[in-house]
Amino acid sequence: MISTKCFDGLPHExxxxxxxxxxxxxxTCQYIEIFHPPTEAHYMLLYENELLQDIYIFDIRxxxxxCLNSLIHLNMSNTTAFKNELFAHYPEVTNIEFPSIYNxxxxxxxxxxxxxxxxxxxxxxxMDGYFQQLGSSTRSNVRKHKRKFLNDYPNAKFVAKSxxxxxxxxxDKIIRLNFERILSKNEVPHANHDDVNHHYNYSKHYGCVxxxxxxxxxxxxxxxxxxxxxxxxxxxxxxxxxxKYNAGQLxxxxxxxxxxxxxxxxxxxxxxxxxxxxxxxAKPRPLFSYKVFRSYSSSFFLSRIKEAISYMIYxxxxxxxxxxxxxxxxxxxxxxxxxxxxxxY
Numbered sequence: 001m002i003s004t005k006c007f008d009g010l011p012h013e014x015x016x017x018x019x020x021x022x023x024x025x026x027x028t029c030q031y032i033e034i035f036h037p038p039t040e041a042h043y044m045l046l047y048e049n050e051l052l053q054d055i056y057i058f059d060i061r062x063x064x065x066x067c068l069n070s071l072i073h074l075n076m077s078n079t080t081a082f083k084n085e086l087f088a089h090y091p092e093v094t095n096i097e098f099p100s101i102y103n104x105x106x107x108x109x110x111x112x113x114x115x116x117x118x119x120x121x122x123x124x125x126x127m128d129g130y131f132q133q134l135g136s137s138t139r140s141n142v143r144k145h146k147r148k149f150l151n152d153y154p155n156a157k158f159v160a161k162s163x164x165x166x167x168x169x170x171x172d173k174i175i176r177l178n179f180e181r182i183l184s185k186n187e188v189p190h191a192n193h194d195d196v197n198h199h200y201n202y203s204k205h206y207g208c209v210x211x212x213x214x215x216x217x218x219x220x221x222x223x224x225x226x227x228x229x230x231x232x233x234x235x236x237x238x239x240x241x242x243x244k245y246n247a248g249q250l251x252x253x254x255x256x257x258x259x260x261x262x263x264x265x266x267x268x269x270x271x272x273x274x275x276x277x278x279x280x281x282a283k284p285r286p287l288f289s290y291k292v293f294r295s296y297s298s299s300f301f302l303s304r305i306k307e308a309i310s311y312m313i314y315x316x317x318x319x320x321x322x323x324x325x326x327x328x329x330x331x332x333x334x335x336x337x338x339x340x341x342x343x344x345y
Contacts, residue, residue: 117284174221178237
């Protein structure tokens with residue numbers, strides 16, 4: 001028998017439960033508070049035989065309750081109890097949205113939409129074991145680049161910092177390198193100096209930063225977040241002057257080594273299809289958005305049509321016939337030098 005209790009605000013006293021239960025770097029009170037402050041936050045505790053089973057955090061936005069638990073697997077029995085209680089407790093809510101989950105599910109009056117893939121490397125017990133799984137050409141190239149880099153720069157340091165050891169300078173430098181690297185590809189960077197404060201504040205709680213230091217300067221770095229059994233790599237960047245050594249990937253491999261040493265099971269490279277992710281053994285893990293409605297309303301049927309169109313577009317995008325189109329779209333998305341000059345870090 002499932003019982004529920006509902007409260008206002010964020011469940012800060014249950015932060016350790018959230019980390020152990022969901023193992024998701026975005027399903028923590030700290031993440032929600034820093035990156036996406038809710039307008040009207042509530043949470044629901046779900047018990048079975050008086051044992052806490054799940055905590056659902058949600059934000060009421062008009063007639064929609066947005067569940068802030070993301071990058072998780074839903075327990076459907078508990079989700080059904082959550083849905084029933086929420087609809088009973090909040091009569092103004094007509095639908096509940098789960099923006100990013102791993103379940104491919106379908107129930108009455110619900111819509112499931114395929115969003116993207118989270119690329120995940122299942123980690124072995126040792127770095128040697130990981131290297132043995134890599135393709136022979138990848139293994140050879142990694143060793144060659146690292147050997148050449150250390151021969152040319154024997155004083156280079158590979159550094160790992162976590163939590164309170166991380167300072168704002170590191171975060172700022174790595175995000176700046178990421179900004180400059182993407183800009184050099186004639187693309188619009190997805191982060192700038194405005195994001196430094198958020199990532200620095202969150203890093204103080206769950207951060208893990210690896211970087212390569214040369215003569216006191218950071219020339220490549222990764223910003224990642226550690227959870228119960230997973231490492232989430234968020235930023236990967238390097239100085240373009242060290243591109244011939246694949247310095248960014250050398251730093252990422254160091255982060256993988258740190259993850260294995262810490263005993264993590266999974267290394268997340270997050271969303272976005274990139275050749276290097278599959279080369280380094282990342283497997284796509286589909287992500288879905290899930291929306292459940294109170295009734296068969298016009299909003300439900302309109303959302304169903306949008307979902308069908310979205311799924312059709314996704315199937316076209318992942319087909320081999322779409323590769324030339326995707327390459328052309330990438331070219332069209334590249335900005336002119338004049339447009340990019342307007343962008344400032």
